């Protein structure tokens with residue numbers, strides 16, 4: 851299991867796990883995606899605010915206040931991947947992983963080409979030092 855499970859409706863997942871006394875609650879954290887938390891979750895929901903508010907996980911926030919993990923990009927990727935849902939759900943695990951890997955590599959190549967065409971440096975990593 852991952853250390854963090856970020857989801858639009860993580861408070862629903864959290865509540866279910868709590869009702870079923872699931873041991874995952876002791877090892878996995880359940881922050882709601884930052885975008886969804888701000889516009890879809892009630893300030894009066896105490897469980898949500900205490901256990902699923904992404905601001906309560908400082909380890910997910912960079913020094914400059916940006917999110918360490920861009921869950922909005924994941925949302926966009928999931929929407930794109932949804933277009934392949936009917937194909938992927940019929941596959942066994944090996945074919946699923948192969949096709950998913952291939953789709954993502956091709957998407958990344960296209961995105962990298964587009965960024966380079968627009969004058970960006972998608973391979974540039976700030977502060978990366980080469981010791982050779």
Ligand SMILES: [Zn+2]
Pocket residue numbers: 861862882890891892895898899902
């Ligand atoms: Zn909530």
